[in-house]
Amino acid sequence: MLFVEARFFLFFALVFGLVWALRSNLWRKRILTLASYVFYGAWDWRFLGLILMVTLVSYLVGSAATLPESETKKRKWALGTGIVFALIVLGLFKYFNFFADSFVDFAGLMGFSAGHVTLNLVLPVGISFYTFQAISYMVDVHRGVIGARRSFLDVAFYIAFFPQLVAGPIVRASDFIPQMDTARKWSDVAVRASVALFLVGFFKKACISDNMAPYVDLIFSDPSTYTAHSVIAGVLLYGIQIYCDFSGYSDMAIATAALLGYKFPANFDSPYLSANIQDFWRRWHISLSSWLRDYLYIPLGGNRKGNMRRDVNLMTTMVLGGLWHGASFNFIIWGFLHGLALMVERTWSDMVAKRVKPLGAIGIVLGTAITYYWVNLTWIFFRAPNLDEALAITKTYATFSSAGTQNLPAIVWPFIVGISVFHFVSHRFRIGEMLGRIPPVGFALATGALAALALSFVPLGYRPFIYFQF
Amino acid sequence: MITQIRTALVSAVLFGIGFVAVAVPLSLGLRAATPLPDLLVLSPKLKAYQAAPEKYDTVFVGTSRTFYHIVPDEVERGAAEAGCPDWNVYNLGVFGLTGAEEDWMVDQVLAAGGDNLKRVVIEDPLPNARELSEVTTDRARYFNDPALLPAQIEAITSYPESLPKRVFRAGMQALGMGFDLSGVGRGAAMAFPPGVAPDPMTFDMSKDGFEALGSILTPEIEARRKDFEDHPERYAEELTRYGAHSDEDVTARAVYLAERLDRLTARGLNAALYISPDLPELDRTPRTGEAVKALPGDYKVLNFNRPDVYPDLFDRDLWFDFSHFGETGARKLSYKVGSEYCAMSKAGKE
Numbered sequence: 001m002l003f004v005e006a007r008f009f010l011f012f013a014l015v016f017g018l019v020w021a022l023r024s025n026l027w028r029k030r031i032l033t034l035a036s037y038v039f040y041g042a043w044d045w046r047f048l049g050l051i052l053m054v055t056l057v058s059y060l061v062g063s064a065a066t067l068p069e070s071e072t073k074k075r076k077w078a079l080g081t082g083i084v085f086a087l088i089v090l091g092l093f094k095y096f097n098f099f100a101d102s103f104v105d106f107a108g109l110m111g112f113s114a115g116h117v118t119l120n121l122v123l124p125v126g127i128s129f130y131t132f133q134a135i136s137y138m139v140d141v142h143r144g145v146i147g148a149r150r151s152f153l154d155v156a157f158y159i160a161f162f163p164q165l166v167a168g169p170i171v172r173a174s175d176f177i178p179q180m181d182t183a184r185k186w187s188d189v190a191v192r193a194s195v196a197l198f199l200v201g202f203f204k205k206a207c208i209s210d211n212m213a214p215y216v217d218l219i220f221s222d223p224s225t226y227t228a229h230s231v232i233a234g235v236l237l238y239g240i241q242i243y244c245d246f247s248g249y250s251d252m253a254i255a256t257a258a259l260l261g262y263k264f265p266a267n268f269d270s271p272y273l274s275a276n277i278q279d280f281w282r283r284w285h286i287s288l289s290s291w292l293r294d295y296l297y298i299p300l301g302g303n304r305k306g307n308m309r310r311d312v313n314l315m316t317t318m319v320l321g322g323l324w325h326g327a328s329f330n331f332i333i334w335g336f337l338h339g340l341a342l343m344v345e346r347t348w349s350d351m352v353a354k355r356v357k358p359l360g361a362i363g364i365v366l367g368t369a370i371t372y373y374w375v376n377l378t379w380i381f382f383r384a385p386n387l388d389e390a391l392a393i394t395k396t397y398a399t400f401s402s403a404g405t406q407n408l409p410a411i412v413w414p415f416i417v418g419i420s421v422f423h424f425v426s427h428r429f430r431i432g433e434m435l436g437r438i439p440p441v442g443f444a445l446a447t448g449a450l451a452a453l454a455l456s457f458v459p460l461g462y463r464p465f466i467y468f469q470f
Numbered sequence: 471m472i473t474q475i476r477t478a479l480v481s482a483v484l485f486g487i488g489f490v491a492v493a494v495p496l497s498l499g500l501r502a503a504t505p506l507p508d509l510l511v512l513s514p515k516l517k518a519y520q521a522a523p524e525k526y527d528t529v530f531v532g533t534s535r536t537f538y539h540i541v542p543d544e545v546e547r548g549a550a551e552a553g554c555p556d557w558n559v560y561n562l563g564v565f566g567l568t569g570a571e572e573d574w575m576v577d578q579v580l581a582a583g584g585d586n587l588k589r590v591v592i593e594d595p596l597p598n599a600r601e602l603s604e605v606t607t608d609r610a611r612y613f614n615d616p617a618l619l620p621a622q623i624e625a626i627t628s629y630p631e632s633l634p635k636r637v638f639r640a641g642m643q644a645l646g647m648g649f650d651l652s653g654v655g656r657g658a659a660m661a662f663p664p665g666v667a668p669d670p671m672t673f674d675m676s677k678d679g680f681e682a683l684g685s686i687l688t689p690e691i692e693a694r695r696k697d698f699e700d701h702p703e704r705y706a707e708e709l710t711r712y713g714a715h716s717d718e719d720v721t722a723r724a725v726y727l728a729e730r731l732d733r734l735t736a737r738g739l740n741a742a743l744y745i746s747p748d749l750p751e752l753d754r755t756p757r758t759g760e761a762v763k764a765l766p767g768d769y770k771v772l773n774f775n776r777p778d779v780y781p782d783l784f785d786r787d788l789w790f791d792f793s794h795f796g797e798t799g800a801r802k803l804s805y806k807v808g809s810e811y812c813a814m815s816k817a818g819k820e
Contacts, residue, residue, distance in 0.1 A: 186474065207658070211658055211661070211662045214662075214664065214665055215662075215665050218665040218666065406666075408665055409662075409663050409664075409665060411661065411662065411663070440477075440481065441484060444480075444481040444482075444484035444485045444488065445484050445485070445487060445488035446488060447485055447488065448484065448485035448486060448487060448488025448489035448490075448491075448492070449488040449489065449491065449492040450488075451485070451488075451489055452488070452489045452490075452491075452492035452493035452496060452652070452653065453492055453496065453657075455493065455652055455653060455654045456493070456496055456497070456500065456653040456654065456655070456656050456657035456658070457657040457658045457661065458654055458655060458658060459655055459658040459659070459662070460654070460655040460658075460659075
């Protein structure tokens with residue numbers, strides 16, 4: 001069930017009406033949890049057992065945090081077991097075949113022969129997101145950031161809440177769980193702002209991302225037949241596609257949760273306007289980057305143990321961040337390239353930037369252009385079906401040359417320029433927020449008109465969200 | 471609570487007003503700028519006729535039972551041997567043709583045909599769609615043109631079936647039109663052309679629009695054939711439909727078809743209604759044909775779905791599936807069509 005499908009609107013209308021008609025907070029949580037399982041089961045009901053198992057382990061590990069101080073060992077053991085369990089679930093479904101195949105290939109290189117062991121497992125939708133949320137709950141409880149929940153329902157509701165269940169944002173237990181202690185008030189819901197945000201997300205996903213997808217597919221399926229400017233356009237279009245797809249989903253998730261009375265943190269903040277890679281990671285998939293920072297980079301030592309150790313920690317975090325997206329060397333390279341850029345940037349900052357006069361606005365423009373170029377280069381590895389194709393596209397992207405003769409339609413370049421200007425203008429003037437401030441009558445008329453306009457630009461046939469595969 | 475509900479309802483109404491105010495004119499504007507989509511069989515056959523209308527004086531417009539059953543050469547041979555030499559027949563049959571589509575197709579023929587066009591044969595078209603997936607296709611969207619609304623309503627209300635079934639079809643039609651008027655996808659299709667232009671639909675025109683069923687196999691055609699071969703007993707069962715009592719009143723359908731024949735006759739054309747052999751329709755279309763003949767007026771009805779009158783056409787070996795002949799059956803039928811149409815025409819009706 002996708003946020004852009006008619007059946008989702010029907011589902012949401014039902015849940016929305018039911019939740020706000022109830023006065024009891026407990027019953028609201030029950031209904032929302034049940035609805036979340038229905039939402040998840042609409043993809044594949046078989047994996048409901050898995051999510052319930054992850055929830056049960058999280059609940060038990062959380063409860064272990066209430067053991068007395070004298071039982072520290074047991075508490076640590078419980079937390080370790082819980083995290084290992086979550087990682088095993090993730091690893092088994094997502095990485096087993098990748099590591100098994102890689103081991104066999106490596107053994108072959110070393111002159112040994114090893115038989116292939118392949119598990120025919122379907123990747124459960126959203127597994128990367130809900131296992132990270134489960135880890136967040138277990139760690140936050142053991143760190144004492146939040147108290148362990150006595151109610152299993154609370155943990156189940158936190159992990160399964162449908163707006164974020166399948167593709168984030170990765171909501172921290174410490175951000176979300178306190179919200180469920182009191183009944184949400186309708187008067188606190190910013191209805192217009194939420195509807196406006198949903199519409200913006202819908203527009204990004206259905207009208208921009210889905211229209212770009214066929215062009216991107218053409219370029220990435222057979223890059224050698226296209227001219228250099230078409231290949232470069234294809235790469236930039238993928239940058240637009242994945243941003244609009246994922247941030248569009250996040251906007252709709254945040255808006256959907258807000259309409260039910262719950263606040264999610266922002267997940268994107270105009271990332272392509274970042275002046276450097278560090279800035280980019282503060283504005284792209286914020287919930288993942290901050291999760292990795294707080295639960296991986298800092299526990300590894302962060303930047304507290306010297307530059308060398310900092311660089312190792314950065315690279316480890318980014319490579320694991322790449323691997324989080326999927327079991328493929330392309331994702332590892334993607335993470336590596338980002339880690340490399342962060343290391344270069346830190347070194348530049350330490351050794352050069354402090355000694356020369358800042359370039360001011362020119363520096364920001366130059367930095368933004370270089371960052372945009374680099375980020376798009378890394379997307380090649382993220383999107384390409386294999387390493388060979390990725391390298392071929394990267395070569396064209398870097399050298400502006402290709403032997404191909406086919407072109408994408410002429411519309412793509414004006415579109416890329418137009419959407420870039422719109423990205424800047426909407427960030428500068430906060431267009432979505434402006435829409436939310438229109439008075440009620442005008443807002444209802446305007447959203448109706450905009451919805452009609454948007455619908456016209458929705459291509460026929462749904463495409464799943466890119467991040468569902470992660 | 472009541473205030474909140476009232477606010478929500480007012481907002482929903484205003485949203486709807488804003489939506490309709492933009493969606494409908496936008497959709498109609500984009501529709502006007504959108505050409506007929508390239509449709510399988512329909513587009514190449516229509517284009518071929520429009521490109522050389524002077525080659526033909528007789529055009530058959532109808533469903534798959536025209537497409538797969540009317541062999542122009544055989545119709546011409548039958549007519550010639552019956553005393554009508556030099557007919558030039560074109561088969562403009564298209565599978566799945568519904569009432570409004572047939573009206574539109576006849577209009578295209580009349581617009582292109584000019585003075586050379588002498589005879590137009592129409593078929594009792596298929597009923598309108600019963601499933602949502604059928605009213606949202608490119609083809610259905612094109613024919614959900616508001617200008618064709620009266621034709622759609624006439625086609626639905628005249629079809630001989632129970633009132634609840636007609637109401638259901640009308641509802642489905644309304645959903646299809648609503649889908650089209652929402653404008654969904656029209657702007658996208660216009661603004662973002664496909665990266666690789668699809669090959670245009672083509673059709674082998676060497677047989678003047680006829681195609682022998684089974685000469686090109688698709689999974690659907692193969693499945694139909696297999697079903698026919700696997701169930702010989704059903705053939706006999708289907709035949710028992712003929713003459714069986716049916717409470718579906720065909721009067722409205724007869725009037726509907728007669729009006730279409732009148733329109734053609736008023737243009738100075740020799741018009742006829744062709745009722746094709748079709749086993750599942752044995753309890754319906756033969757009666758419709760007879761009802762047209764019984765109406766005041768001099769209507770030519772080529773009513774071949776009658777096993778008692780044409781027993782040789784109901785030999786199981788001639789059939790490809792339960793609704794269509796193979797090539798041998800099509801040739802046999804076409805010869806008879808030419809011969810009988812000529813006889814009717816010679817009887818002072820041309």
